[in-house]
Amino acid sequence: MRPRHLLKILSAGAVFAAALAAQQAQANPAVLFDLDNGRILEHQDAFKRWYPASLTKLMTAYVAFKAIADGEAALNSPIRMTKLASSQPPSKMGFKPGSVLRLDTAVKIMITKSANDVAMAIGENIGGTQEDFAARMNATAAQLGMTGTHFVNPNGLFSPDQYTTARDIALLVTALRRDFPQYQPWFSIEGLSLGKKKIPNYNLLVGRYPGATGMKTGFVCPSGFNMVGTATRNGRTLAAVVLGEKSAIARADAAAKLLDQGFGTSMTTSASLTSLQPYGDTLAVNDMQEEVCNKQPKEAQSEAAPAPDAKAPKSPWREKLVNPRLVAVSLGGATGPVPRAMIGRVEVADTAPETGKAANVPVPVWRPDRPAPAFVAPVAAGMQGDQPVKTAN
Secondary structure: OOHHHHHHHHHHHHHHHHHHHHHHOOOOOEEEEEOOOOEEEEEEOOOOEEOOHHHHHHHHHHHHHHHHHOOOOOOOOEEEOOHHHHOOOOOOOOOOOOOEEEHHHHHHHHHHHOOHHHHHHHHHHHHOOHHHHHHHHHHHHHHOOOOOOEOOOOOOOOOOOOEEOHHHHHHHHHHHHHHOHHHHHHHHOOEEEEOOEEEEOOOOOOOOOOOEEEEEEEEEOOOEEEEEEEEEEOOEEEEEEEEEEOOHHHHHHHHHHHHHHHHOOOOOOOOEOOOOOOOOOOOOEOOOHHHHHHOOOHHHOOOOOOOOOOOOOOOHHHOOOOOOOEEEOOOEOOOOOOOHHHEOOEOHHHOEOOOOEOOOOOOOOOOOOOOOOOOOOOOOOOEEOOEEOOOOO
16 A cells, blocks of 8 residues: 555544544444444444433334234224323323324324324334333344343333443344335434424434434433434445433534544444444443433423524524425324234224224223233423423432
8 A cells, every 4th residue: 555545544534533532522322333334433332321212212113113014013004092102291292092093104203203102102002012012122122132222111201221322222223224124214204294283303414414314313301312313425324323412402413423524434443333342331321310401491301403592503403494395194094904912902893093083992901911001100290391300219
């Protein structure tokens, strides 16, 4: 190799390393990798346990897609809102118990709006109960090699027993793209329309970052602001996983910076997602309640983009999308087969899935040989942003 050519490579590497060093100063878990081959461009605290918040819904989507592939359900299968699902705190759609929507509609709403009620309904209808669906989630996580992950619910509402790592989320993102590429456009929906209501995507990169293709955001007070951002440029697709940022703007900015750095170089580390060995503290779970919620105004404690503020620093992630591409969603139209786990638990003949309304049908009840699913409710009264308040034990 010519010395001049080698110097250019070393110089580019030095610039990339310096930029990443500034990013690392925040010491939040992060992984930047190539989605086409799993090669890692950058990682920090990749095996540190973290509360996933609504990144959980990526696994809920994967399990739902797997149920479709296995013939347990279809895109137009009915997803019925139960009392448990309807009782979930915001972010939510507010559908009443007994309401019915198509499975594909439910998944699109769950991804774009990050609706906790719809995510729970998907879990109950596909799994039969919240616990049974969580068991599927954990079995799937084990199959995918997500060794630092455990789930207890399908929507990501806080539980001390629900945790993951940046590396595990990267494995899940890879599996979604590899195993179910037909659903990838759902992760880049700019917004939904429900009647006259317009619902923007919480992922601020979608429609704003050049080449953005998804995927998901998450927030509860103990987790801070989490995000998976994916983008494609010049035939190359990268994914950035960032956990524990302090605002919706900060997480979008962190993901965008990582993606920019990745697209700016072809260099990778010697590790891949599957070969990277555990390091650091892999047992303690970080808690950002104090930093994110106890010291922040309530309006900042939300998945949604902050309202325009002339005093706030300018940011491309604050800009309102002009004529966003909206996907229409609605109740009803669920004329497909009842999910296998729900057969025998609902009198299908007495329902009207095409209208999205219950027709003298009771909400599904729990099997008598199993206890009702336990909903992790906030101990203290009140809410913070889109998630329940976490209080000290």
